[in-house]
Amino acid sequence: MAWVITRLCRDCLDMSCVEVCPVDCIYEYTGDDRETFPNQLFIDPEECINCGVCEPECPWEAIFEDEQVPEVFQEDIALNAKIVEFKDDFRVPEVVDKPPPTPEQVEANKRKWGYTG
Numbered sequence: 001m002a003w004v005i006t007r008l009c010r011d012c013l014d015m016s017c018v019e020v021c022p023v024d025c026i027y028e029y030t031g032d033d034r035e036t037f038p039n040q041l042f043i044d045p046e047e048c049i050n051c052g053v054c055e056p057e058c059p060w061e062a063i064f065e066d067e068q069v070p071e072v073f074q075e076d077i078a079l080n081a082k083i084v085e086f087k088d089d090f091r092v093p094e095v096v097d098k099p100p101p102t103p104e105q106v107e108a109n110k111r112k113w114g115y116t117g
Contacts, residue, residue, distance in 0.1 A: 003050065004043060004077050005017075006063070007062075008113060014059050019095050025043055043063075045066070050065075060109060
């Protein structure tokens with residue numbers, strides 16, 4: 001089992017989850033293929049120890065246990081898993097402090113991606 005960062009993270013990139021990950025398994029894509037790997041964070045499922053400390057830290061509510069990923073985000077499971085194939089194009093990001101999103105921004109982001117949960 002592993003945790004998955006869904007597209008709710010896309011273009012938001014809050015680094016709170018990176019700060020708390022005890023095994024540094026949260027990565028950002030540094031390559032040029034933005035069609036395959038959009039601007040978001042990813043969890044390497046082979047490195048994730050299933051501790052779950054990242055999930056409550058995400059202000060965008062973008063992280064789910066792989067077995068609990070909502071239907072609308074199912075393809076994000078495979079997208080996170082692709083990190084294993086393309087490891088050279090990923091790195092643990094430098095943490096940048098950003099103000100947390102407002103509850104209104106979080107809800108607007110969920111609506112944008114069709115998530116009502």
